[in-house]
Amino acid sequence: MSGIRKYQSLRSLVTRLRDDLNNVELVLLYAYNRTGKTRLSMAFKDEGKRKTKKNPQGVADTLYFNAFTEDLFTWENDLDGDVLRHLQINPDSSLFNGLKELALDQPIASYLSRYAEFDFDIDYEAWKVRFRKDGADNIKISRGEQNIFIWCLFMAICERMLDGHVSYQSFKYLYIDDPISSLDDNNAISVACDLAKLLRRAASRVDGNGTPAPIKIIFSSHHALFFNVMCNEIGRAKEGEAKVANKRYFLHRPDSSGVYTLRGTEDTPYFHHVATLAELKRAAHPRSGKLYTFHFNALRSIMEKTAAFFGHADVSFCIKALDNEEDRALYNRALNLLSHGAYSIYDPTPMGDDNQDLFRRLLDDFLAKFQFALPELADKPVGAAPTATPSAAPSP
Template identity: 60%
Template sequence: MTEQPKIHRFPSFERLVARLRDDFHSGGHDFVLLYAYNGTGKTRLSMEFKAAGKSKNAGSPDTLYFNAYTEDLFAWDNDLQADRKRVYRLNSASRFFSGIKELALEESIQSYLGRYTDFDFDIDYANWTISFSKGEAEHIKVSRGEENIFVWCLFMAICERVIDAHPSYDWVKFFYIDDPISSLDDNNAIAVASDLAKLLRKAKDRIKVVVSSHHGLFFNVVCNELKNSKTKRYFLHRPNRGAEFTLRATDETPFFHHVAMLSEIRKAADSGMLYTYHFNMLRSILEKTATFFGKKDFSACLEGVGDEALYSRALNLLSHGKY
């Protein structure tokens, strides 16, 4: 019988961060990949990782991160008076943009952006704004998904300059990337994961990288793309939404996260404490089950369970609504 990987327990974010950083310093790994479903605390973990670097380096950061906070560095100016010249404003005070004027990022951004969408952009460095266009339509407001993918492409372009040792980013020793594909379909999720892995392979001799995600397909692609590198892969779990975290290595065994999801759903059903992420988990499990059996839709897994169409519709609504 194959020995099961040991589950390591951590009572706090600080202890968990110390373990991840030790995987780089003592373990000699280039990449640490974390799978964790929503609600585990991935975003908070990325910020604690950054804070640990600042503490260690007397207030000087060592981590360039991409997470939910990255999107907050951008804000729309919708030109409410004239309603014509909508622009996307950059927070010029952030160190994230410390060398952007000198980097000439447009070509690199466009090389990524063109793979995922069809709008164009123009950066006004004097006013720290970005305007978007499609065809003859100028100063348009792009969708939330397009907005997110633009921020991601900008981040990737900055990462290229970091890897090339641009002096504006010589402080960066780590990338921490958390869930970059929340608004993408599966095809773009695969493309983003593949592009990211290609970039990270170039970074391995200079930058250490943590990638965390709740998206199973994205995580699998990154794992497969980096399988020949010094990579540590974990399932990150927070039992009962408590203060303790667990790490279980997935290097030699199939992913454990589906078992954890089923356990979490069982507890939720028994307690009656249901939240949107529980329905996301259930839908994810049903979709993968349907795919395994060659079915077209997850509703095939509901055959014989009361009104199949009603349950399918309810699961769709509860996975996306604010309940």
């Protein structure tokens, strides 16, 4: 596994990623929410349209999907009549330069039918999208359904870009950041598999003369399942297809400063689970840490993945492996009761004192038993105990 490398600004990090793409077709980034993934994607895009000797006109070289892409679509809810509801497309974005000529209804519908059960109609003159389902017209779809529709439209545009449509010929890079907000795990797997197929096509693209003309790609996500499916789909050899050269990183921002770190995870795509444990250890520090209710959810998730790594069906394997028999029943009840609430990282609730003590005991016993080699992702807080790094640490 590669060592940790620090970057003092987004621009220096962008330079590193663009340098990487001179040697590989794809870079995959795993990062927690609030790390700065969206800002990084915009910095990458902005770097590509800077006026330079090679690009005197400042022509954009990156087609991107991120939170700003989703903001190009806004609802008109017809507050007066409450009947003619539609999604309004912002036509000023270069993303839609070829939309009228492309007639994307069929390719969008092809993707959408895999994930949702509603239909749509696009008015290319008025830049409106109306939705229908079960005989009802002009319906209001959910935020999750809206996001998946936007994603399907973007995928359809990407297909036309790979086909060499004139509106998208200037793009050399594809940057995709967190495309699956609001999706459940089943749809996450389906979307990841479809995306991996598209990215394979981009990486092996050739021009009309048969000369290699790949579209280089950055993909970033905070979603552990999605990231692992992408790693597996990209890393797996496909019959009749060349292997996609790629690099995988854990992207981290240790504190509120502008410093970012990259740690290579090419050999261990599950490294981010270990990184999550390091974050939990930091949050549990009695003086400098801060524990919230959602941390029990995170710990249970890591214990479930550890059990799966060792070939066991559920988290009870980890509980039974702990040395303190008296605490096993208590830990089991705590995990069952405290890790199944609707605790959100976006609306954190501080953990009570008793539960904090219980969490620290459970975390310490778990780490002592399984002896993970926790990464040095940030400077340790003052007074932090040294982390053991045994040579035979499992890497779930």
